[in-house]
Amino acid sequence: MSRSGKTKRNGLSRRGVLKGAAAVLGASAGSGAIGGFPTIWAQNIKDVVLRHAGPPVTAIPAIAEQATKDLGFTVQMQASENADLLNRFLSQSNAMDCADISLVYMRYLIGRNVLQTIRVSKVKHWDKTLPLFTKGEFSDGRKAPQQGITPTMILYATGPDGQKVTPGTPTEWLTAVPTVTNADTLGIRPDLAGRPITSWADLLSPDFKGRAALQDNPTIGIIDVAMALEARGDITYGNKGNMTKDEIDKTVSTMMEIKKAGHFRSFWTSFDQSVNLMAAGEVVIQSMWSPAVAAVRSRGIPCTYQSLKEGFRGWGYTLGVMKHVEGLKRDCFYEYLTWYTSGFQGAFIARQGYYAAQPENARKFLTEAEWDYWYGGKPAATDILNPFGKLMEKAGNVRDGGSIDQRLGNIAVWNSVMDEDRYLTKRWNEFITS
Numbered sequence: 254m255s256r257s258g259k260t261k262r263n264g265l266s267r268r269g270v271l272k273g274a275a276a277v278l279g280a281s282a283g284s285g286a287i288g289g290f291p292t293i294w295a296q297n298i299k300d301v302v303l304r305h306a307g308p309p310v311t312a313i314p315a316i317a318e319q320a321t322k323d324l325g326f327t328v329q330m331q332a333s334e335n336a337d338l339l340n341r342f343l344s345q346s347n348a349m350d351c352a353d354i355s356l357v358y359m360r361y362l363i364g365r366n367v368l369q370t371i372r373v374s375k376v377k378h379w380d381k382t383l384p385l386f387t388k389g390e391f392s393d394g395r396k397a398p399q400q401g402i403t404p405t406m407i408l409y410a411t412g413p414d415g416q417k418v419t420p421g422t423p424t425e426w427l428t429a430v431p432t433v434t435n436a437d438t439l440g441i442r443p444d445l446a447g448r449p450i451t452s453w454a455d456l457l458s459p460d461f462k463g464r465a466a467l468q469d470n471p472t473i474g475i476i477d478v479a480m481a482l483e484a485r486g487d488i489t490y491g492n493k494g495n496m497t498k499d500e501i502d503k504t505v506s507t508m509m510e511i512k513k514a515g516h517f518r519s520f521w522t523s524f525d526q527s528v529n530l531m532a533a534g535e536v537v538i539q540s541m542w543s544p545a546v547a548a549v550r551s552r553g554i555p556c557t558y559q560s561l562k563e564g565f566r567g568w569g570y571t572l573g574v575m576k577h578v579e580g581l582k583r584d585c586f587y588e589y590l591t592w593y594t595s596g597f598q599g600a601f602i603a604r605q606g607y608y609a610a611q612p613e614n615a616r617k618f619l620t621e622a623e624w625d626y627w628y629g630g631k632p633a634a635t636d637i638l639n640p641f642g643k644l645m646e647k648a649g650n651v652r653d654g655g656s657i658d659q660r661l662g663n664i665a666v667w668n669s670v671m672d673e674d675r676y677l678t679k680r681w682n683e684f685i686t687s
Contacts, residue, residue, distance in 0.1 A: 385661055465516055
């Protein structure tokens with residue numbers, strides 16, 4: 254059955270309901286039965302434009318196009334990279350309606366009166382959301398490590414104003430709703446490495462002098478190095494995701510020594526750079542994203558997203574609503590939030606290598622072979638395609654890292670903004686320019 258057929262079969266399209274609202278206006282006035290909207294507004298939703306701002310990896314026009322078809326109002330994607338996106342959230346918040354925000358960026362936005370809270374009871378698929386986000390627990394009930402910015406540290410507001418968050422205690426108020434997640438590790442070229450790679454310590458091994466690379470992002474790059482330094486016994490951190498000044502100094506000093514010795518080939522800043530470095534064989538081990546590894550493999554070049562015994566570095570994205578959004582547009586946001594977490598978007602990003610925070614909903618929009626490959630850790634029963642129909646993996650291949658439970662259940666630290674963020678950025682820039 255086609256994916257469009259699945260959409261109809263599962264009854265997730267609201268377009269027919271909302272477009273027909275005006276026709277039944279008189280009969281259903283006050284019933285609240287029309288897609289959750291106050292009935293008197295239903296005939297006006299076609300004029301609503303909901304502006305979604307986020308990073309290119311998730312703010313994808315094809316997702317907005319499908320939402321527009323299904324919901325009956327217009328969703329527009331506004332994609333910006335990293336620092337530019339954060340600047341827009343802080344200085345141009347009225348130019349967007351909903352924000353596609355990483356857990357890390359939430360640290361910058363909370364307390365700035367930029368977002369409004371979302372009541373848990375208004376999140377239709379909250380019970381389908383991974384317990385890693387809602388409870389801080391792995392799927393088997395184990396408590397997840399509290400290193401870096403964990404989801405429960407940032408998602409629950411103390412009250413409806415949303416200006417403060419709890420230290421991990423659930424409340425009825427959310428700063429935003431979890432949408433996308435993954436657990437990162439190192440990408441390697443097994444055909445060029447010359448030996449097995451099993452530990453983060455291998456990132457700094459002299460065996461790979463001149464053939465290693467880091468992501469040029471202070472909080473991510475230094476955590477990758479901290480995982481390596483701790484793995485080889487150089488430093489034991491109190492919290493790798495929230496280092497003291499002394500820990501930052503020790504880490505950066507070691508990084509400078511390693512860099513001076515010619516260990517690092519490059520410090521990449523974009524997805525394409527990481528792909529090209531690995532595909533060309535300029536590096537054999539580096540910080541990498543899961544879809545970048547798949548992009549290298551799609552060229553017929555061996556590349557592995559290596560599971561490492563010390564665990565993964567986790568991250569997540571959320572969907573929030575800006576402070577200025579009210580009335581009909583706010584109702585449209587809640588309809589969009591329900592749609593966004595209902596499965597189509599989750600399946601779309603799954604085909605890029607990311608996990609939906611509501612995986613069982615995404616499953617409805619994936620073939621059995623896709624689900625088994627992306628989520629189940631099983632060999633691909635068919636060729637696996639990306640969201641745009643291009644080959645991602647050949648039949649028979651197995652996703653690196655195993656199943657979603659094996660991967661997300663082995664997160665050791667989360668991406669972070671440290672208390673000493675300014676000091677870290679200063680020291681990182683010294684390292685990059687040294």
